Amino acid sequence: MKIKKSNLLYLVGILLIILLAGSFVISKSENLSNVSGTVYNGDVQIVKLSVQNGNYVLEPSEFKEGVLVRIEADLSNMPGCSRSVVIPSFKVSKTFSSNNNIIEFIPDKAGTFNIVCSMNMYSGKFTVLEKNGTKSDYVEQKINSGSSCGAGGGCGCGG
């Protein structure tokens, strides 16, 4: 098939624009931190995560700033979309599976923060203490859960 010269030029132009813009975007992009698997030296705060009555429960729920936190999820108590966890303040995001149920991150600010599922249906809170062990006044804005999840868990939209 013969392609009109002007159309050929347009096609080349379109490809060039897409390639240039695409490579610019890709070269400057970085992913949301899925920090699990990183090896750290030093102290580790181990936390158990589960779901009770439609809410995330962390035990213990108080960590120290600047010290690595390792959250171990109890998947037997985490139905549906509750396995997809986001901690917005620390840019942590992860979907647990049976052979990968750990999140690790270093809390670099003190205060009370939210932990939610990716659809904002399940939620919970934890506190990061200052380095000297005192409690910060900062409280992250309360999450208004959309809550199509019942108390027993399971989201309305395929959770």
Add this chain to the structure above:
Amino acid sequence: MALNEFVKELNGERIEGEIIKTLMVSLITSFLTLFLIYYIKLRDMNNFISDYGFFLFFAVLSYALIMPSIRQVRAFKQFPCMTGMMIGMTIGMVSGFLAGFYIGSTNGMFWGSVFGMSVGIFLGYFNGRCCGIMGIMEGLMAGFMGGLMGAMTAIMMYNDNLKLAGVIIFVICSVILLGLNYMLYKETKFEERIHYEDQFITIVLSFLLTVLSIWFMVFGPKGVLFQ
């Protein structure tokens, strides 16, 4: 076969011969706008490209894909009711879904829905009105539903290959829009074009949609997951 004729017409003198040019004009307008705003205002912003670049890139490509269909519809102005319904539904649904998906990925479900519905309803109405109240109604309904669905899908996939889903959805929507171009060609094959125009509408729509998307993603309100 009509499909071969359609491919040939992409190089012809009819409106289909302007599809590639329209795509090009829209892409140039949108990317120029994007890069100008980036270098003037957003260059110093931390993580702008890593947070929004991917979704803005695909939003701009999506708007460019919608423009040729709009131009095709405007060239003939009037279609039968059933064709009008397909036009309103396809453009409303695809534009609403894509806009909702990309804004939903950066701003959350509520604001993604609001933006997606606004774009979908506007473009659905804008194109469906060629063909009476049925086209308008279908455009409004599809835009409304597509906007909601796009943002909801983005949030549901937030932790599960969201970017890959964005690419797949874009490819599927491209095929659907190409199908619409083909359908319009078949419907108007033996008709004379009644409206001739330059690329003003393409440029204005591309510019507006790009600016609105950038503003919404960067400065607009965000859901709690994205604060």
